[in-house]
Amino acid sequence: MDRYSQAASRVREKLPTEPGPRDFVRFATLAANSHNTQPWKFRITRDSVDILPDFARRTPVVDPDDHHLYVTLGCAVENLLIAANANGRAATATVQNDDADTSIRVDLNRGPETDGTLCDAIPRRQSTKSDYDGTPLSDAEWRALEKSAAHEGVMALFIKDRARIDQALEFIQAGNSAQMDNPDFVNELMSWIRFSTKTSIKKGDGLSGPPAGNPNLPDWLGPILFRLTFKKNKENDKLARQLGSSAGLVIFVAEDESPEGWIKVGRSFERFALQATALGLCHAHVNMPVEEPAVRPGFAKWLGVAGRRPDLVIRVGRSEPMPMSLRRPLDDVILA
Template identity: 40%
Template sequence: MNRRKLLTGGAALAVTGAVGVASWRHATGTRSAYDRYQDDLRANLAQDPSVTELIRYATLAPSGHNTQPWRITAQGSEIRITPDFLHRTPMVDPDDHHLYVSLGCLAETLAIAGTATGRPGKVETAGTGLRYIYSQSAAKPDALFQAIPKRQSTRAAFDGREIPATVLAELADAVETPDVQLSLLAERAHIDRLRDLVLAANDDQMADPDFLSELLTWLRFNPDQAMTRGDGLYAAASGMPILPTRLGRIAFDMAFTGPAERTRYARLIDSTPCIAILTGKSADPASWIAVGRACQRLALTATTLGLRTSFINQPVEVARFRPDLADIAGTPGRRPDLVMRLGYGPEMPFSPRRPTGRVITK
C-alpha cells in the first residue's frame, strides 16, 4: 500500500536514446498493451456474473505492496479466503498485520459485489481466514459497487483543495462498525505533526537494507513485468518512468535515497487536505481483518465522492512511532492500524492483478 521514487525523466530519456526505441519497447512492453490488460481486469460485471467473475472483482481490493496475499476457494454457496503466506513481506510486516488487513479489504469488496449482483451473504471468520456464505436474491447495485473498479491508491500529489465539511461527514459515516475507530485529521497543524512522524519513520526504513531489498523484489518497472507478474508496485502508477527491468534495478540503487524520499513524502503530505487513521479494538488478526473491511468501505466511499486515497503507513510499520501516532489519532495506549491520505488528484495508471486462475484453488 506504498511507495517510491526511481529515476528522473531526463535520465530515462537519455537511456532510451542509447538503447533504441524498438529495443526499449521489446524490453518493457507498451502502455497501450497495459491499458488493454487493465480494461479486461476492471471490466464491469455482467448482470448475473459467474462466481469466478465475482472473485475477479473482489481481487481489485488493495493489499500491502500489492502482494495480493490471498487464496480463494469456491464451493456451493461458500467462498473461502485464506492467507497466502508465500506473499508475505516479513521486513515491512513481520507480524502479518498488513496481510490480514488485506484479507479484510478483499472480503468487504466481495460482500459489496455479492450483494450488488444477487448473491448477498455474510462474512465470517474460519480458521486462519474467512468465508463468505451467500444466498440468491435480487441484485442491489449501489454506489460502492460502482466504485470498485475505479478505486486506486494514488501515489501522486493532490491539488490541495480543501474537502468540504459535508464530504468529511460522509467519510466519517462510512466506518460504521464499533470495532474500528476512524480519526480524520483536517486541520493543518495536525497534518503537519503527522507529516513529521511519517518522515521520521520513513528515514528509519530508508536506513534499513533489508527493508530496501524486500521492497525491490516487489517493484515492477515496466508494463511487461507488471502484466507477467500480476502483482507488485508498478512504477508508472507512481508517476515514475518505464524502464527495462535490469535498468530499473540499477536506477533503484542509484536514485532511491533517503533525502529524495523525505522530500517526496513531505510534498505528498503537504498537498493533502485530510488524513485518516484507522485503529482496531485490539492487536490480533480478527481485529486487523475488521480494519481492512472498514478501510475498503472508506476508500470506496471516498471514490464515490471524487476523492483519491493512498497509504502512508510508515509510523505503523516502524513500531517505535506507534505511540506518537496513537496520540495524534486520539487513541492513546492502542495500536493504530492504517494511515490514509485523502484528497483531490489525478487518475494514475492502475496496479496489476494476478488472473483468477492463479488465485482460485480447487
C-alpha cells in the same frame, strides 16, 4: 491503448448481467493490498467463497506479524460482499479460526439487489500516489467518508486541521527515515517493484511503474537507477508535498489487536476508499509511522490512543487519476 493499459482494463471489465461467485472473486481481487502482493487464495463452492491467506506472499520485513496481510484480506472481503450484495445476494462474512490460520467464509444466499454505488466504484478505486490539488473537502464529503468508515470494532480518526496534519508529517517522515536506513526494508521493497512493463504484465503483481508515475525501464537497469535515486531526503520532501496537498488524514485503529481485528480494519478502510472513489476523491497510504516499531508508540500517544496500535494512515484529497495497478489471472488465485 498500450499493452499495460489493456492488461489493467481486462481485470476491471464490468460484471456480467448475472454474475456468479467467480465474478465476485474477480472484484475481490481488485481490493487494495500491501505492495500489491495479492496474498490471497479463494475456494469457491456454489453458495460460498472462502478467502484464505497465502503465506508464500508474506513481506516479513515491513510486516513481520502479518498485520498488513490480514488487513488486505479484510479489503478483499469487503469488495466481495459489496459486489455480491449489489447483485442479488444476501452475503455475509464469518471469520474462521482453524488450527493456526485465520480465514473468512463468505456465504452467498439469495437476496434483494442493494444500492450499486460502491460496487460501481470497485473497478475505479486506486491508491493515487501523486500529489493532490490542495483543495479542501466539503462538510458533506467528510460526513459521507466518516459514515463509510464506521465499522464495529474499528475507530477511524479524521484529521482535518492543517497544524495537526503538519505534526503527523513529522511522524511519517521519522518512520520513512527509519525504513530507508534499513537495507532489509529496501531490499524487500525492491523485490516487489516491477521495473519493466514486460515483467509487470507477465507477473501481474507487485509495484509497477505507471501507477507511481515511473518510466518503463529494462529489468537490469531499474535496480541500479533505483539505488542511485531512492534517497531519504528526496523521499521525505515528496511526503511533505503529498501531505501538504492533501485535504486530511484518516487513521484506522482496531479495538482488537489480532487477525480478526485487522480484517475488520481492512473492511472499514476498503469501504471508506470506495466511498471516496464514488465521490470523485483520491486516497493513498502513508503507513510509515505504524509500520515502524520505534515510531509507533509515540504516534499512538499523539493520536490519543496510547498503548494501542494504530493500523493504517491514509491521506485523502483531490487529484487526477493515475494508471491502474495490475492483478494476477483468476486461475492463479482460485483453488481447484
